[in-house]
Amino acid sequence: MNNQRRMYLRMITQSFWHRLSRVIIASLSIAVGAATLSGLGLVAYTVPAQMTKELRSYGANFVVLPDGSQGLSDEQLSAADAVVGAAALNRAPYQYANLLYNQQALTVMGTILDDALAVRPYWEIDGELPSGADEILIGENVAQLYRFQVGQKVGLTEPTKADGTAKQLTVSGILRTGGAEDDLVVMSLDTLKEFTGGVSEYDIIEYSVDGDGATLNSLVSEINDQDAGMEAEVVRRISQTETGIAHTLQTLIWIVSIIICLLTLISITATLNAVVSERAREIGLKKALGAVAKDVMSEFVGESILLGLIGGAVGVAAGIWIANFISTKAFAVQLDVNWWVVPITLIFSVIIALVGSLVPARRISRINPVDVLGGE
């Protein structure tokens, strides 16, 4: 570092420490702005993402149904998977059938059990998920009606079979959902095939899609436009909740950001104006020693950058804390901090400090040494 640059840094740092109270006030102005913006930014962009994950626990937000009386084939399942692609967080196909237990009709849902549990994470199972083709889950209401218990053998029959021989299956768990599944018998697709004769015809495919309303609507159009015997639908109650939260928060952050920017600018400009007034004699002296306005302004800009960095650093730390507080207390979600917020906030703070110093810097150029150094 050459002597000129070293002296420049020496001057701006010495000036900084000499006016610590002013520096603290100016830094606080920037810190408050930076904290609010970084905090709200994190909330606005992290909470909807977290809420999406949380809302996945309420079930699928996108379904594909057969367009007609025929069920969906494996080919149609693959075609739907291809359209949804990487946006699918989880996917499960379901096939429904009616079986008999002691001549009583039971509705049975066949599915890929691990996938179904991923799409419907709200399932509570007393016992275990079926691990073999001879195990089933019994919905809570069915279990109560027929007094089924975990470990019990249940004989099920396909109603159209002439011989009426029941296949004995073991209850691995009782399923509690508070929903329609409580009235069902749930088994793997392979187990169900043993009753339906090896035909897979899915009645519905459920997807948990990572995306907002626009993404989901686009997927609906894409599948429906294929005219492949499939009809896609968005589960409105889930997707609209997500979109609503994201939209509300993002609108809020824009409004508050603009207000905070203006307030911070006004505050920093007022503080730096006061600093220029306090330092008019020093500025006049420097000009008397041969400095031109540009020299003095470059020192002032250097101090403003330092001010922005300090205010921004304090602000972003406070902002992360605020965002975490708001997320946990107001939205009950754990904040997932995106560390890009740190450089972005620092850059924002420096820009605010620089813009805030424009008006005071213009005053520097107008200071005349004769006016401030006195004389007769």
Place this chain on the structure above:
Amino acid sequence: MTQTVTAQQTPGSTLESIYSVQGVSRRYGELAALDNVSLEIGKGEWLSIVGPSGSGKSTLMNILGCMDSPTEGIVLLEGERLDKMGEPELANVRRQKIGLVFQQFHLVQHLSAVENVMLAQYYHSIPDEQEALAALERVGMAQRATHLPRELSGGEQQRVCVARALINHPDVILADEPTGNLDEVNEKIVIDFFHQLHDAGTTLIVVTHDAEVAAQGQRQIILEHGRIAREVTDVASTPTKGKPANGPQS
């Protein structure tokens, strides 16, 4: 009518002018702080400018120091017309040719003594701490180099101000009431130092109320109501210390 006062020839000096002031006026609306002043100042000369408050001493000083421009007239410094220059050119002349000493010292309060001296180097060329320390050594302030202005007495601050004025080896030292805030001991230190600078060939222009300080110069001009009222070249008749320099007869 323009009144021209010429440079005083001293033993070993020439009549070559460093400053030529020709019919200079400085008006603020209707008020003329300087009114048609003409003056020649020789290279290496020690000129004292005296006069009562409001006589135009500081206005003349500001114009000579390139901090103000006349509303009328011509000012030449080493042949260059200052009255035609804009602010950047005037700032360059201040940097390169002029050292300023103020009554109020005007040290930057958050910089140490040596940093205040380096400040003048910073705007002139390249700061050199060793050179700045040497300048403080010359004024007997090397031991206080790292002290802030508030930790120094008035006399010490003025010596730092003098070190700052001479650090860039200016052609001219302009001093505005340099001893106005000093006690007798410090006044003597500063005046002795001015004598050293003058002996080394530096042009000194000193504005003062103090007759004894004014008498140190080779020549005095007495301003009244913005005009040069008299000129005194007889420096032998030095008035008593502290007596106002109200214009001995030329």
